[in-house]
Amino acid sequence: MNKNISYKQDQLFVEDVAVSEITNSLRTPFYVYSRTVIEENFGRFKRSLEGLDSMICYSVKANSNLSVLETIAKLGGGADVVSLGEYKRALIAGIDPRKIVFSGVGKQDFEIAEILKSSLLQFNIESVSELEMINKIASSLNKEAPIAFRVNPDIDAGTHENISTGKADNKFGIPISDAVEIYQYASKLEKIKIVGIDVHIGSQISDLNAFRQTFEHLEKLIYELKNINIELENIDIGGGLGIKYTDDDLEPDLQEYGGLVKRILGNLSCRIIFEPGRYIVGNSGILVTKVLHSKMSQNKSFLVTDAGMNDFSRTALYGATHRLIPLSKKKRGEEVYDVVGPVCETTDTFLKNYLVEKAEEGDFFAFLDVGAYGAVLSSEYNTRPLVPEVMIYKKRFEIVRTRPTYDEIFDKEAIPTWE
Structure with a gap:
């Protein structure tokens, strides 16, 4: 794990914030990003280019949250965009249009x-x-x-x-x-x-x-x-x-x-x-989730989490593996699980035969390295609202994308009146 996403006295911290502190006020699942990790990754990439006439145009599709783009802008970065929407995001975040490439x-x-x-x-x-x-x-x-x-x-x-x-x-x-x-x-x-x-x-x-x-x-x-x-x-x-x-x-x-x-x-x-994207933001993010149920089925143990493939789809799309760790080490020993979500699809499976600390209902866990191609690929499948995103910088955290209400979801639709 990155030094800015690590355990202190058996509690998972992002920078100087205990993630459990966020769960006290924000319902899971939600994403958390470390601004410091983004800054460090950008700086490391930039230093590797010393002596070159170069420009870093961050790949917006990796993570387009305005707080991430504002961080890139403050670091002097440009943007690689693939839609008018991404272009507008980059401008709102303060990126110089003369540093934007449209791919x-x-x-x-x-x-x-x-x-x-x-x-x-x-x-x-x-x-x-x-x-x-x-x-x-x-x-x-x-x-x-x-x-x-x-x-x-x-x-x-x-x-x-x-x-x-x-x-x-x-x-x-x-x-x-x-x-x-x-x-x-x-x-x-x-x-x-x-x-x-x-x-x-x-x-x-x-x-x-x-x-x-x-x-x-x-x-x-x-x-x-x-x-x-x-x-x-x-x-x-x-x-x-x-x-x-x-x-x-x-x-x-x-x-x-x-x-x-x-x-x-x-x-x-x-x-x-x-045009780095994943390299800049990938290891800056975690997805915090809660265990809904622990169940047995034909000699297999399942952990059912409140995060689903609609919230994080890399495993379903690419067969990707993301490590899962507890927010709080309970020292109960370890157990092998299939870690699955609540979505009505067999592909809503995050990990198979995964060894992790033994879990109970209500325990909080975090998927690691989800800062890239996480929230940007999420959907409202099964009419599940998009999950919040949180940015942490040193000792402070702020919600940088809110969870929509059901009314806000339904207000985007209409029932035709054919008369």
């Missing part, structure tokens, strides 16, 4: 138009069709659109197939073999300003060799573009660095990663853009 394979015309009326660093374009749409919208507004092309290098990043994005059969980017021709075409469009190139090969990557191959492909392509007088300002190399969820996970060496970037891309006279 995503399915940008819509109204999103492009509104952002062009404001400002951004670049659109990361993923198809010729998108290029032509942006040029048409920019022409209608008499605006110049700064663009980069996301290239697909056809590299297997060795990660889960659901979070692989750099192989030829993934939906992302343009084939790297077509890139020179497409850049030439774009250079002739009136309202298109070519400013960069973009790549992102996947998420939760531990093998730096995949990055090395990708960077070498980029270097070769950039020299090919120089030979036809297309000069780039930005090289956006995405994110993807993995973190350690379990003892078996490998965590890439950050200094080695930074050195790799410097060695291959550092002498190309371009700014290097990084």
